[in-house]
Amino acid sequence: MDYIKTEQYRAGSSTKIAQVATHQDFGLSDKQLKKDLKKTRRKLGEFQDTLYAHNKYSVLVCLQGMDTAGKDSLVREVFKDFNARGVEVHSFKVPTELELDHNYLWRHYIVLPEKGKFGVFNRTHYENVLVTRVHPEYILNERVPGIHSVSDIDQRFWDRRFEQINNFERHLAENGTIIFKFFLHLSKEEQRQRLLRRLSLKEKHWKFSPSDLKERKLWERYQECYEEAINNTSTAHAPWDIIPADNKKAARVIVATILLERLKKYKDIEEPHLDAKIMANLETYEKELQNEE
Incomplete structure (x- = not known):
């Protein structure tokens, strides 16, 4: 969409979240925003077909945000026109005993999208530097060597995690995974209203x-x-975009537009050409099928 300047949502290494807007509607009605989303997601669906046929890249879409930020509905609306076999959604909740028996990235690694497909992480590996940062006692469940109590979890621990996550994403990018990371930026007042709706309906x-x-x-x-996680992990190969999320319909259009615009820059993603021998005999194959009537 021409009215969306996608680069304005890109986070840097010194982003101040409090200074970033949480609301955007572009002066458009809900009806127009829904119409624009429909156009964009149709093009995304077509791109996914090409990505699948090309079979050399995968796409990982990471969604983070506070409760009620609109992650579930965004997934439903943005990827509605995809072939169901071309996109897989994973939501990461409290780690299971099996997951805790592995390193914290393991459960994310085993469900990464295969080549030709989109993968959506609804809550992501960043929970390991967000929820656990707010509740460091959860780290003790991971049984990390050298960590015996919360007092052992210092700034160096979190700095190492940021580095590990950056290395993880760099490895993915260098092996053909196109990474998008969206922080759905919700205001505290809008969250209050959405929680109230959950109670009233x-x-x-x-x-x-x-x-x-x-x-x-x-x-x-x-x-x-x-803010600290975004500033430490927004890289050229795996950038963060901060999306104003108070208006869900606008947020969906923005995310869809960013996806389509950046994916279209991969000019090498195209449908494979048929073998020359097959191309030379297309008319023969067509006649054979027509003669069956």
């Missing part, structure tokens, strides 16, 4: 948990941790 009750309110009380701490 019966069909939304299942989404509510008292823990949502406990985590909300730690809002400022989460913002600090997001």
Whole structure:
């Protein structure tokens, strides 16, 4: 979309989240935003078909944000026109016992998208420097050598994790995975309104948990941790984009536009050409099928 300047959402190494807008609507109606999303996601669906046929790249889309930021609905709406076999969505919750028996990146590594496919991480490997940063006692469950108590978890520990994550993503990028990372930037007031809707609408009750309110009380701490994580891990091969998320419809259009615009820069992603011998006999094959009638 011409009205979306995608580079303005790119995070750098000194981003101040508090200074980034949480609301955007471009002065457009909800109807127009839905119409624009429909056009863009159709083109994304077509690109996915080409990506699948080309079979040399994969795409990893990482979504992070506070509770109620709109991650689930964004996945549903942005990828609606994809071939169901071409996109896989994974949501990472509290680690299982099996996952805790491996390093913290293992559960993410084993579900990475294969070549020709999109993978969406709804909450991601960044939970390991966000939730665990706010609640460092969770790290003790990982049984990391040298970490015996919360007092052992210092700044050097988190700096190493940022480095490990950067190395992980660099490895993926160098082997054909195109990485997108979106932080859905929600205001505290908008989250309050969305939590209230969950309580007032019966069909939304299942989404509510008292823990949502406990985590909300730690809002400022989460913002600090997001800011540090983004500033330490927004790289050329795996950049962060900060998406204003108070208006869900606009957020979806922005994400879809960024995906399409950047993917179109990969000029080598194209449908493979048929073998010369097959091309030379296309008319013969067509006649053979027509003669069956």
